Amino acid sequence: LAKTxxxxxxxxxxxxEVNITCSHNNIATNDYIxxxxxxxxxxxxxxxxxxxxxxxxxxxxxxxxxxxxxSTLSLPRVSLSDTAVYYCLVGLRGDDKIIFGKxxxxxxxx
Amino acid sequence: xxxVSQHPSWVICKSGTxxxxxCRSLDFQxxxxxxxxxFPKQSLMLMATSNEGSKATYEQxxxxxxxxxxxxxxxxxxxxxxxxxPEDSSFYICSAPKFSxxxxxxxxxxxxxxxx
Numbered sequence: 001l002a003k004t005x006x007x008x009x010x011x012x013x014x015x016x017e018v019n020i021t022c023s024h025n026n027i028a029t030n031d032y033i034x035x036x037x038x039x040x041x042x043x044x045x046x047x048x049x050x051x052x053x054x055x056x057x058x059x060x061x062x063x064x065x066x067x068x069x070x071s072t073l074s075l076p077r078v079s080l081s082d083t084a085v086y087y088c089l090v091g092l093r094g095d096d097k098i099i100f101g102k103x104x105x106x107x108x109x110x
Numbered sequence: 111x112x113x114v115s116q117h118p119s120w121v122i123c124k125s126g127t128x129x130x131x132x133c134r135s136l137d138f139q140x141x142x143x144x145x146x147x148x149f150p151k152q153s154l155m156l157m158a159t160s161n162e163g164s165k166a167t168y169e170q171x172x173x174x175x176x177x178x179x180x181x182x183x184x185x186x187x188x189x190x191x192x193x194x195x196p197e198d199s200s201f202y203i204c205s206a207p208k209f210s211x212x213x214x215x216x217x218x219x220x221x222x223x224x225x226x
Contacts, residue, residue: 032212032213034212034213034214038154041201041220041222042219042220043114043203043205043217043218043219043220044154044203044205044217045217046212046214046215046216049212049213049214085153087153096207096213097144097156097159098144098154098156098205098215099156100146100153100154100155100156101153102153103153
């Protein structure tokens with residue numbers, strides 16, 4: 001599993017766009033990039049997954065440059081309820097086990 | 111989306127007793143499930159892989175005799191914390207993979223264990 005590096009914490013304000021970047025220099029050719037969100041005292045929740053270029057869903061966008069050595073999770077117009085820990089994972093394939101990194105603790109301020 | 115449940119959602123027990131936590135995939139079958147523990151302000155730590163019909167695979171440093179895992183059916187895995195001690199107090203979470211158009215794992219809501 002490729003190692004990932006992401007900021008430990010970030011603060012932002014309601015209504016702002018938040019971008020969280022994850023570095024994964026050792027990503028393998030077949031690896032996907034997946035982001036999970038975790039609220040306190042809850043299990044993680046899948047946000048988005050991508051392989052290259054850009055993926056968008058109703059919650060977020062995921063930008064992946066051509067070399068795939070990094071990725072950026074973009075949350076448009078955040079609200080207080082987006083305060084959570086966000087985990088970047090690389091290499092998730094089918095029933096592979098997940099090794100979580102430290103994640104990014106996002107704190108949205110009013 | 112697929113649903114994974116855990117029972118109980120919280121449990122308080124006395125030191126030395128055993129506690130069983132259930133993880134169920136409600137609307138899909140899972141031959142593999144995973145168990146994690148999470149301490150406050152920390153990330154999830156993978157404890158073991160639960161395999162239906164065979165022995166669980168434990169991560170390095172996890173005591174297999176203390177954390178007993180049984181995957182008795184395609185929808186149920188159980189984690190038993192034997193002879194629990196205060197240091198076992200933690201948040202235990204299970205997950206199960208299911209292809210949903212993505213290579214995704216669905217996580218249970220977690221079980222808060224407090225050992226007095």
